[in-house]
Amino acid sequence: MAALKALMVDVDGVVIRPRPGGWAADLEADLGLSPAVLHDQFFGPHWADIVLGRAGLHERLGPVLAEHAPHLTSHDLAAYWFEKDAELDETLLADLAALRARGVQLHLATIQEHERAAYLWGTLGLRDRFDAMHYAADMGCRKSEAAFYKMVEARTGFRAEDLALLDDTPANVDAARAAGWGSVLWTGAAPLADVLATHGFA
Missing domain, CATH: 3.40.50.1000 (HAD superfamily/HAD-like)
Structure with missing residues (x-):
């Protein structure tokens, strides 16, 4: 050996x-943001740059939320995400x-x-x-x-x-x-x- x-x-x-249904399973009910919108507007176009250190999370997430969920800040969403996926x-x-x-x-x-x-x-x-x-x-x-x-x-x-x-x-x-x-x-x-x-x- x-x-x-x-x-x-x-x-x-x-x-x-892994959380059943993923961390965003209750996102719309809890925070009023569609997981599909988050995927299409944030994860799809921005995640590769963020996860490889070429851009910051809040730098890219903030403008997306300002347009599609102005009641949320990027820090609100990150806190929810991290807690649900922990x-x-x-x-x-x-x-x-x-x-x-x-x-x-x-x-x-x-x-x-x-x-x-x-x-x-x-x-x-x-x-x-x-x-x-x-x-x-x-x-x-x-x-x-x-x-x-x-x-x-x-x-x-x-x-x-x-x-x-x-x-x-x-x-x-x-x-x-x-x-x-x-x-x-x-x-x-x-x-x-x-x-x-x-x-x-x-």
């Missing part, structure tokens, strides 16, 4: 449980804590923009459970790109063979494997220790 030195852990769908998988986190207690570093590796990354790390307290966070807007690339893995190696000083990614997206798992990392597709169907052992990690 390989001796794992650091496990890179995805956030959405792994550390954070159910931690405490069972997995306990298993990760046990792994960390054995000397394995835990890092978050996630596709986030700056505002939610700060919320996850600070307000939600993931900084107390992980050693570092590597996210798309800070790095300028996604986990489906080879550059992401090279940058994490450079930041941490670990070699590819020392690292593994725990992720619920097959494309990211494939990209990690192509970069020489260990890679584990997380479904939540089995305990973490069993999943890691199945993939050959001590």
Whole structure:
């Protein structure tokens, strides 16, 4: 079995449980904004720039809301979004804590923009459970790109063979494997220790 030195852990769908219907399921009832409008006017045209750090969340969201939901500010919507999309998988986190207690570093590796990354790390307290966070807007690339893995190696000083990614997206798992990392597709169907052992990690 390989001796794992650091496990890179995805956030959405792994550390954070997906909310039935998504975080915006009750958006129209709660805040009077159609999720379809938000998708068509904000996420569709602006999200790629925001999540890769080329534009700020509030910079792009504010004008959209001013036109389509003037009763809301971008900070109102962000607060609602972040709170609705924040159910931690405490069972997995306990298993990760046990792994960390054995000397394995835990890092978050996630596709986030700056505002939610700060919320996850600070307000939600993931900084107390992980050693570092590597996210798309800070790095300028996604986990489906080879550059992401090279940058994490450079930041941490670990070699590819020392690292593994725990992720619920097959494309990211494939990209990690192509970069020489260990890679584990997380479904939540089995305990973490069993999943890691199945993939050959001590």
